[in-house]
Every structure is written in C-alpha cells, then in structure tokens.
Amino acid sequence: MEGKNILGIETSCDETSVAIxxxxxxxxxxxxxxxxxxxxxxxxVVPEIASRQHMKYILITxxxxxxxxxxxxxDIDGIAVVNxxxxxxxxxxxxxxxxxxxxxxxxxxxxxxHIEGHIFANFLNIQEIKTPFxxxxxxxxxxxxxxxxxxxxxxxxxxxxxxxxxxxxxxIAKYLGLEYPxxxxxxxxxxxxxxxxxxxxxxxxxxxxxDFSFSGLKxxxxxxxxxxKEIKESLQLEDICASFQQAVxxxxxxxxxxxxxxxxxxxxxxGGGVAANESLRKKLLEIGRKYHLSVYFPPKELCTDxxxxxxxxxxxxxxxxxxxxxxxxVFTE
Ligand code: KG4
Ligand code: ZN
Numbered sequence: 214m215e216g217k218n219i220l221g222i223e224t225s226c227d228e229t230s231v232a233i234x235x236x237x238x239x240x241x242x243x244x245x246x247x248x249x250x251x252x253x254x255x256x257x258v259v260p261e262i263a264s265r266q267h268m269k270y271i272l273i274t275x276x277x278x279x280x281x282x283x284x285x286x287x288d289i290d291g292i293a294v295v296n297x298x299x300x301x302x303x304x305x306x307x308x309x310x311x312x313x314x315x316x317x318x319x320x321x322x323x324x325x326x327h328i329e330g331h332i333f334a335n336f337l338n339i340q341e342i343k344t345p346f347x348x349x350x351x352x353x354x355x356x357x358x359x360x361x362x363x364x365x366x367x368x369x370x371x372x373x374x375x376x377x378x379x380x381x382x383x384x385i386a387k388y389l390g391l392e393y394p395x396x397x398x399x400x401x402x403x404x405x406x407x408x409x410x411x412x413x414x415x416x417x418x419x420x421x422x423x424d425f426s427f428s429g430l431k432x433x434x435x436x437x438x439x440x441x442k443e444i445k446e447s448l449q450l451e452d453i454c455a456s457f458q459q460a461v462x463x464x465x466x467x468x469x470x471x472x473x474x475x476x477x478x479x480x481x482x483x484g485g486g487v488a489a490n491e492s493l494r495k496k497l498l499e500i501g502r503k504y505h506l507s508v509y510f511p512p513k514e515l516c517t518d519x520x521x522x523x524x525x526x527x528x529x530x531x532x533x534x535x536x537x538x539x540x541x542x543v544f545t546e
Contacts, residue, residue, distance in 0.1 A: 217290040219531065220278070220314070221524025222271075224307030225299025225327045226354070227251075227258045229270040230520035233282035233289070237528035238336055241282030243521035246270045249394070256387045264302030271310050278520075286318050291536070293527020296324040297544035298354065304543035312539055321536040323527040327518075328355055329367070331484035333529065334511035334522035342509055347478045349469045351493075352485030352518075353379035353394070356425045356465075358472045361482070364529045370472050371423030378461055378487045381427040385434050385457055389450065399454045400490055406455030411437060413460040418467045423475075425468060430460055462493050466500055473506055482509045489516040 216236040223230040232243040248266045252258045279285065294311035297304055308324075315322040332348045347370070348359045356373035376384065379396055386395025391402075413433050416426045434457050441448050465487075473481060483497065494510055501508035515521060530536070 217528060217531065218282075218284060218288050219291050219293050219323075219524040219527040220275075220289045221325075221520040221522070221527055222275075222292070222294040222307045222311050223327075223330070223518055223520040223523050224267045224271065224303050225295045225297070226303065226518060227263050227266075228518045229267045229274050230518065231271075231275045231278040232520035232524045233278055233284055234337070234521055234524035234528060237333075237341070237525050238338060240337055240521050241284065242278045243519055244274050244278045244281065245519050246274050253393050256393050257383065258300070260300045260302060263300055264306055267303050267306040271306060275310070286314070289318065289320060291321045291323055291527055291531045292318075293323040293325050293523050293530070295327045295330060295523055296541055297326065298546045299327055299543075301543060301545050304545075308541065308543055312541075316539070321531060322539065322541060323530050323535065324537040324541045325523050325526045325530070328357060328359070330522040330526050332359070332361065332482060333526035334484050334515045334519070335482050335509045336525045336529070337511065337515055337521055342480065342482060345478055346480035346482050347469065347472050347476065348482045348484065349465060350485045351378040351465060351483070351487035353377060353383060355485065356427070358423050358468060360472075360476055360478070364533050365535050370476075371425060371468060373425040373427060375426050375428040376431060378425070378427060378465065379485070381431050381461065382487065384431055388435055388438065389453070394486070396487060396490065399458055400492070402451050403455035403458045403492070406449065406451030406453070408455040408459040410449065410452035411456040413437075413456055415460055415464045415467065418464055421471075423468055423472050425464065427461070427464075430457070430464075458490070458492060462490075462496050465493065466496050469497070470500060470504065473504070479505065480507045480509070484511060484516065484522075486517040489513040
C-alpha cells in the first residue's frame with residue numbers, strides 16, 4: 214500500500230477517538246465516540262465516568278476506524294497517541310492501548326501532546342503549512358500562543374493564567390442556565406444579540422506580555438447578570454452572549470496580532486474547539502487581510518477533539534525521527 218498510514222488515538226477528555234490518516238493529510242477514517250450526553254447533566258466532564266467510558270469503547274472504536282479505512286493492522290506504519298495534557302485516567306486508557314498495539318504489531322509508538330495535535334488539525338486535507346508560524350490554540354483546557362519553529366520545535370509565547378477560553382464559555386453558559394458545552398450555544402444566541410450592548414473587559418490587552426486571563430471577564434459577566442436580577446431589570450440573554458463573545462474574540466485577536474508583530478511571522482494557525490467559532494474565524498481573516506498575514510483554520514468539525522489530528526501530528530513526527538520508547542508516560546498539565 215502506498216504512503217504511510219498512521220493510527221491515531223485520542224482519549225484525553227470526553228471523546229474516545231481513533232483515526233487512520235495517510236501521509237499526514239488524507240483522512241481514511243476518524244471515528245469519534247462522544248460521551249458528551251453522559252456528562253451534560255453534571256455541567257462538565259466527570260473524570261471517573263470519562264475513563265470508564267474510554268475503557269468500554271476504545272476497542273470497538275479502533276475496529277470501526279480500521280474497517281472504515283479499509284485497512285488492517287498490518288497496513289499501519291505507526292501508532293500515535295495523546296499522552297497529555299488531559300485527564301490522567303482517560304490518558305492511561307489510550308496510552309496502554311497504544312502500547313499494546315505497537316508492541317504486538319512491532320510498530321513505532323509516537324506520543325503526541327494534545328495541544329500539538331490541535332495544531333496539526335490544520336494539516337489535514339491540505340498541503341503542509343510552512344514553518345515558522347504562530348499558533349493560537351483555544352480549547353476547553355488551554356489558551357496558548359505557540360511559536361512553531363519547526364515540526365516538533367515549539368516555543369510557548371503565552372498561556373492563560375486562569376480559565377481557558379473554552380472553559381469560560383462553558384462556565385458562563387452554566388451560570389446562564391444553558392447546556393454544556395457552552396461555546397456553540399453562546400455562539401448561536403450571540404447571532405441575534407448586539408455585540409456592543411454591554412462593555413465587558415478585555416483582560417491583559419494593555420500589557421505587553423502574551424499571556425491571557427479570562428477569570429476577570431467571567432466575574433464581570435456574572436456580576437452584571439446578578440445586578441440586573443437584583444434590580445429586577447429584564448435580561449437580554451442574546452446581548453449578554455454577543456457582548457461576552459466579542460470580549461473573548463477581541464482579546465484573542467489582539468494577543469495573536471501582537472505575537473505575529475513581535476516575532477515578525479506572517480503565518481497564523483488556529484486550532485482547538487473555540488476555533489470553530491464563526492465570529493472568531495471571520496475576525497481573524499479580516500485582520501489577516503489587513504496586516505497581510507496568512508490565516509489557517511481546520512474545518513470546523515476538526516477543531517474539536519478528534520484522533521485525525523493526532524495521527525497527522527504522528528506522521529510528521531515519525532518522518533522526522535521523533536518516536537518514543539515504551540517508557541512513555543502520561544502527564545496531566
Ligand atoms: O478542543 P476541545 O474539543 O476540547 C479541549 O481540548 O478542551 O474544545 C472544547 C471547547 C469547549 O469549551 C467548548 O465550549 C468550546 O471548545 N467550543 C466553542 C465552540 N465550539 C466548541 N467555543 C466557542 N464557539 C464555538 N462554536
Ligand atoms: Zn482539545
């Protein structure tokens with residue numbers, strides 16, 4: 214069979230996912246077994262439930278991925294697996310499964326950082342993106358600006374000091390009595406709201422560092438809603454969602470642009486669940502046109518957690534000789 218087939222495994226949070234990707238960009242299969250419904254009633258992911266579900270579904274998800282890709286295990290050239298950051302018990306299920314496969318099939322094992330995986334979602338279905346580039350990863354667990362010097366060579370430029378961008382969408386949604394995950398619901402409500410109805414803070418945009426902080430914004434929204442309730446003034450949910458979303462977008466865009474200017478980089482690569490947000494995508498593309506930057510996003514369905522992005526990262530690490538031993542361990546943050 215032509216090319217290299219990588220089997221990717223993602224079990225860091227609440228999705229059990231296995232994918233087969235050829236040559237780092239052709240998705241042969243990308244099966245995602247989501248536990249979202251199970252966690253929804255708790256308003257967030259329950260770690261103990263998550264790891265047990267991964268145990269239950271990892272084998273059948275893997276079998277389904279091989280079947281859909283119409284390949285057998287002997288056609289696989291490497292096993293790529295997320296070994297962190299994420300939920301410890303969940304990561305251990307995926308890593309143990311990956312080690313067993315790699316050992317039995319005598320194939321290389323490639324550990325992938327979950328954030329690294331989100332970057333490589335951009336390589337699926339397109340030609341390779343040239344390095345160096347600046348990557349903004351915005352997910353439920355992380356908000357990071359990363360300078361990707363070469364494949365596997367990363368410099369963290371900034372991180373969130375408290376809540377991640379997706380986390381703050383989820384927490385605000387929970388406070389407003391909306392469902393988990395909050396991002397897509399807030400985005401939907403924001404469509405009919407006014408983004409300049411309420412001025413919420415844009416945290417850390419007046420400082421020169423590239424870190425993020427969203428807890429002050431979260432408090433400002435909660436305080437605003439509380440106050441309105443106290444004085445029995447009616448709440449325009451759509452306006453709150455649109456104004457809050459805009460504050461997050463402005464902050465992310467400001468910091469990303471600062472990073473591009475400071476490091477004189479003209480390629481911006483976005484990833485993570487929040488990158489599925491249409492208003493964020495539009496704003497970054499607009500900024501890209503204005504400042505002559507090439508802006509890349511994965512297709513929306515590949516922004517959230519999936520094993521395709523892990524397999525893509527695995528391919529590029531494998532061809533650059535970056536494989537791991539069986540001592541590979543998990544890490545949580
Ligand atoms: O990358 P991801 O699937 O999981 C982590 O690695 O955390 O991201 C999930 C996060 C959730 O917080 C969710 O609310 C957020 O991404 N999200 C969105 C949108 N879709 C998902 N946030 C804003 N707008 C969206 N359309
Ligand atoms: Zn993720």
